[in-house]
Amino acid sequence: MRQTKLIAVTAALAAGALTLTACGSRGEDKGGNDAGSGGTTVVIGVDAPLTGDLSALGLGIRNSVDLATQQANAKKYVPGVTFKFEAYDDQAQPSSGQQNATKLVANKDVLGVVGPLNSSVSESMQKVFDDAKLTQISPANTNPALTQGPKWNTGEKARPYKSYFRTATTDAIQGPFAAQYLYNKAKKTKVFLIDDKKTYGSGLAGTFKGEFTKLGGKVVGEAHVNPDTKDFSAVATQVKSSGADVVYYGGEYPAAGPLSKQIKKAGAAIPLVGGDGIYSADFIKLSGKEGVGDLATSVGAPVETLPSAKEFVANYKNAGFKEAYEAYGGYSYDSAWAIIEAVKAVVDANGGKLPADARAKVLEATNKVSFDGVTGKVSFDEFGDATNKQLTVYKYEGDAWKAVESGTFSG
Structure with missing residues (x-):
C-alpha cells in the first residue's frame, strides 16, 4: 500500500x-x-x-x-x-x-x-x-x-x-517483490492465489501472479473470498487438495488471519503470504499459533x-x-x-x-x-508517487513479526 x-x-x-x-x-x-x-x-x-x-x-x-x-x-x-x-x-x-x-x-x-x-x-x-x-x-x-x-x-x-x-x-512493486522472494529465496513453486475482490486485494494478487508465473512458478488454484464472512472452510479444502506449497492472499488482516488458521486446520501445512494489508499485530492475534511461519511484505526498512x-x-x-x-x-x-x-x-x-x-x-x-x-x-515523481521504493519481508515467528529481508524489486 x-x-x-x-x-x-x-x-x-x-x-x-x-x-x-x-x-x-x-x-x-x-x-x-x-x-x-x-x-x-x-x-x-x-x-x-x-x-x-x-x-x-x-x-x-x-x-x-x-x-x-x-x-x-x-x-x-x-x-x-x-x-x-x-x-x-x-x-x-x-x-x-x-x-x-x-x-x-x-x-x-x-x-x-x-x-x-x-x-x-x-x-x-x-x-x-x-x-x-x-x-x-x-x-x-x-x-x-x-x-x-x-x-x-x-x-x-x-x-x-x-x-x-x-x-x-505501489503494488506494481510490492506484488512482484513478494513473488521474487518466494520463488528465488523461499523456493516456492506452486501457489494457490486468493483475493478479496477489493481494489487493493485483487490488484496486489494480480501483480504477484504476473511476476510469479514469469519466473516459472505455477498457479495451482485461484479463489475469491468475501472478507465479511469468516468461514473459509471451502477454500481451505481447495488449498489442501491443490498441492500448493504456498498461499498468496490479496487482502487485509481481518480476513487473512482466520483464513490462515482454517487452511492449516484443513491439513495444509503451508505458509500464507500477503502484503502490507496483513502486516499488523492483529493478524498474529487472529491467526493464532497456526499462523506461525506466515509471511508479509510491508513498506520500507525495519x-x-x-x-x-x-x-x-x-x-x-x-x-x-x-x-x-x-x-x-x-x-x-x-x-x-x-x-x-x-x-x-x-x-x-x-x-x-x-x-x-x-x-x-x-x-x-x-x-x-x-x-x-x-x-x-x-x-514525489511526476505521477505523485513516492520516489522511495524499499520493501521488507517479515515472518511470523514466536509471537511477533520478524524482519527477514529488505530490498527493492528488480524488474
Whole structure:
C-alpha cells in the first residue's frame, strides 16, 4: 500500500497488544493542540477507518498526523501558523470516504488531507479533492491506477488527479517483490492465489501472479473470498487438495488471519503470504499459533535500522498515544509533514502570510517537496508517487513479526 528508506512498524509494537479505542462518533474527531503561535490556523485533515475491523491501522494514521502537528507547533516551524488536525472515520467504506471528503473541502482552513488507508476509499475521494485543488496524500494506498491511470499495466501511464500523492510505494512493486522472494529465496513453486475482490486485494494478487508465473512458478488454484464472512472452510479444502506449497492472499488482516488458521486446520501445512494489508499485530492475534511461519511484505526498512525512525518512535511514545502507530505511522507522519513543508514554502514566498488562493499554492508546492523524513527521503515523481521504493519481508515467528529481508524489486 511505497520508495529509498521507509519505515515499518517495530516488531515489538507490531507484536504488542493494541488497545483499540473507538474515537468519538462515526464522523469527525477534532484534534489539535495549542503549542503553536500566531493567529492563522491551518488544518490538516485525516481520513481513515477509526472504528471497525481496520481501526488498528486507522488509529495509527490519525495519531501520527496528530504528532506531526504537535511537533510543528512546538518548533514554531511555520511562524505565525498554528497547525491542527481534524480526523474523520470512513470505516473503510468508499461512500463514507466521499462524504468525509466533501466535509473536509467545506472547511476553508483545511489545506491538506492525509489518507485514506484503503485504495477503494480513495477512488471515491480523489475527484472531490481535485475539484477543490486540495492536496491529498495517502500513507497507505498501493493500487497503481490511483496515480498512473487504469491502463498503467500496459505501459500507458497518465496521472488522473493532480491533487493526489502518496508516500507508500505501489503494488506494481510490492506484488512482484513478494513473488521474487518466494520463488528465488523461499523456493516456492506452486501457489494457490486468493483475493478479496477489493481494489487493493485483487490488484496486489494480480501483480504477484504476473511476476510469479514469469519466473516459472505455477498457479495451482485461484479463489475469491468475501472478507465479511469468516468461514473459509471451502477454500481451505481447495488449498489442501491443490498441492500448493504456498498461499498468496490479496487482502487485509481481518480476513487473512482466520483464513490462515482454517487452511492449516484443513491439513495444509503451508505458509500464507500477503502484503502490507496483513502486516499488523492483529493478524498474529487472529491467526493464532497456526499462523506461525506466515509471511508479509510491508513498506520500507525495519524501523530499528533508521535513526530518523527511532526519533519518531520515541516521540510517539512520549506523546502518550494509547494505540500503536502500526504499519503506516511513519508514512502518515511524513505525509502530514509534506503538507507542513508545502505550507511553509507558500507562506515564505508570500511575505509570511497565506495567500488568498492558499489551497492551489499548497498543491503546487507539494509537487516540489523534498526532505529527509521518518521513512527516508520524501519526494514525489511526476505521477505523485513516492520516489522511495524499499520493501521488507517479515515472518511470523514466536509471537511477533520478524524482519527477514529488505530490498527493492528488480524488474
